[in-house]
Amino acid sequence: MVATSHPLAVDAGLAALRDGGTAADAAVAAAAMLSVVDPRSTGLGGDLFALYWEPGHAEPVGLSAAGVAPAAMTVQALRAAGFDVMPPEGPWTVTVPGATWGWTELLDRYGRLDRGQVLRRAVDTARNGFRVAPMVAEEWLLGADKLRRNPAAAEIFMPGGRVPRAGETFTNSGLADSLEAYVAQGHKPFYEGSIATGFSDAVAALGGPLRASDLSGWTGPEWxxxxxxxxxxxxxxxxxxxxxxxxxxxxxxxxxxxxxxxxxxxxxxxxxxxxxxxxxxxxxxxxxxxxxxxxxxxxxxxxxxxxxxxxxxxxxxxxxxxxxTDTVYVCVVDETGAACSLIQSLYEGFGSGVMAPGSGVVLHNRGNGFTLRDGHPNRPEGGKRPYHTIxxxxxxxxxxxxxxxxxxxxxxxxxxxxxxxxxxxxxxxxxxxxxxxxxxxxxxxxxxxxxxxxxxxxxxxxxxxxxxxxxxxxxxxxxxxxxxxxxxxxxxxxxxxxxxxxxxx
Missing domain, CATH: 1.10.246.130 (Gamma-glutamyltranspeptidase, large (L) subunit, C-terminal domain)
Structure with missing residues (x-):
């Protein structure tokens, strides 16, 4: 059984199960598809948490694929940039994204299928297009103002200068390329190489603290x-x-x-x-x-x-x-009785609004979960994860x-x-x-x-x-x-x- 918030994502999860995949394969297949068909709520530039229960085990295990704050994201730096509270969006809210590395951890530990089988439908849908679903269209419209403030994102997600309407076909070839990079090389291109460089350059160009070294230096998700x-x-x-x-x-x-x-x-x-x-x-x-x-x-x-x-x-x-805020959730039980409870998010609609040109990937604004209050344990520091809602x-x-x-x-x-x-x-x-x-x-x-x-x-x-x-x-x-x-x-x-x-x- 697969349950999630978009029919194409359910279909992708079921296809993975029919191909002989596990609950992990199906959950990642659905999450990848949701990154395509519900781009306001989730994507490769966000974080992921999951619980996985194997048959015969007394309890589930948890996976925290939550990235950390850049080294230069400090209270002092934020105040010097003019912020008295954490900003709701923009380059100062971008923390290291954990979703793709989280996919790898799930697939390596519990999956049976290769990455191409798991992501095939998501790649094809991003490349060839899909009809925008009614609820997604309604929520997409709520992010229009944020997109207008970020030209690179608006170019992709507001084709022709407006948000797609329900039933219209939407494509994202840059995201298809990024998904294919994951199929070929796993999560590594998102932390080292051209995709990672694109992320850090996009943030730095807007005055934010994320650098290539923050991405390459992250030690990854933890069980x-x-x-x-x-x-x-x-x-x-x-x-x-x-x-x-x-x-x-x-x-x-x-x-x-x-x-x-x-x-x-x-x-x-x-x-x-x-x-x-x-x-x-x-x-x-x-x-x-x-x-x-x-x-x-x-x-x-x-x-x-x-x-x-x-x-x-x-x-x-x-x-x-x-x-x-906006998020997607997937739950799966496979034929063996193994179960996966997975949640993935950009935090708020279209996250930070910051997108590396050509990647099709919007970076999340999870750094907004920090506080600048004096003495609070949740103040931003390099290498620290913020309060997480998912x-x-x-x-x-x-x-x-x-x-x-x-x-x-x-x-x-x-x-x-x-x-x-x-x-x-x-x-x-x-x-x-x-x-x-x-x-x-x-x-x-x-x-x-x-x-x-x-x-x-x-x-x-x-x-x-x-x-x-x-x-x-x-x-x-x-x-x-x-x-x-x-x-x-x-x-x-x-x-x-x-x-x-x-x-x-």
Missing amino acids: TTPIRARFRGIDVYEMPPPGQGVVVLESMRIYQEFEATSTGEADHYLIECLKAAFGDAARHVADPRFSPVSVSDLLDGDRLAKVREQIGREAADAPAPGAP IPAMLGDDDGFRGCLGVVGGFMQPQGQLQILRNVLDRGMSAQQAVDAPRLRVLGGRAVGLEAGFDAVSSAELARRGHHLGSLSRFECGGAQMILRTAGRLDGGSDRRKDGYVGVC
Whole structure:
């Protein structure tokens, strides 16, 4: 089974499985295709995280393909460049991209197919063109202003001076060339050689800090042990810091101890638990190689009991977790039962907006995840990874793998994951029902956004408890994909807010 947000990416993943590939082969095939058909959300210039669960193993392993800050990306340099806060886009937000090296790690460790088989469909689609999907077209339009500020990117992604409309054919020959370079040589051209030089030259020409030595000097992705906590008898696995997976684990552990007498009361407690967990993450999450982050302390039962005691029956003020951003997520289970939960992103729409001419590759703006606040552990330093929003999840129990889950949308990701887990484990929904159900989003202060169709009785109770309610657009709700292993079968869900589907072979 393959579930992701674009039909051509699902098709690419299924083709890899039919060719005898593993969950890793299929996940990379889908991710490569998404880099072609959803260029606003992902690409070869971004980062990647994945969880992989082999049959017979007690738990998954994690892959962190998150690049680091350039050596010259320091607080002092940013302030000298005129920034009091981290810029939202542009050359000072570009960190070393990790996606292509992440593909290599997955394929080398778990794949069966050669790179040509895995990327064949993505290369052909970039070269020969594809019809732009409806949801992608809508979101592409949101990035038009950023593209206009970056002529090299606008030339590719705004052909004829405008964003492609749904149903129009779009090609990206430069990206096809870059994908073919990956087929021929793996990730190396993206860290050494002409492609890497193009990346660093494009950033340097705009006054940014990335240099060729930052790309060639990166030591690459790392395999890691996921963090986990139990919710309703199910183990939930997330990537460790600098990712925000700890927000999911903390909020769900606090939430499951509340006894709600109505849906509105349950929604109130869910909102307040998320506020508490986001607050802790904002204070503590950083690259643990520079500033140790004690996940065990954050999830300590006695500590969480004290946090729970601070949550009242009325809405509390809290800082905004963050704005919507763009990402793609893929989940796959292969014929052996191996599973891959993969997420890949440029962070915000079209990332930094910086593109090396001829490459077809936009570089991400993941450096925006740093803060310039004095004394904060997440301040930028050379070789450091910023706070990361992208969080693939997996579910397990004493019998092993139980499911994959991912929600795109920056700081909506933990919020969406908790709501979907609740839909399945508390409300008995199928995977498709769980990802389709109307969502809420914690905003800032006492503000909460509600999607159209959200339960009216619950909404009224939230208002009585002091929450300031507003509407939530489809784009702000995140897009989810899910595969569950139930008795003797797989149950998949692909979010109606995106263009994809659940494919089975």
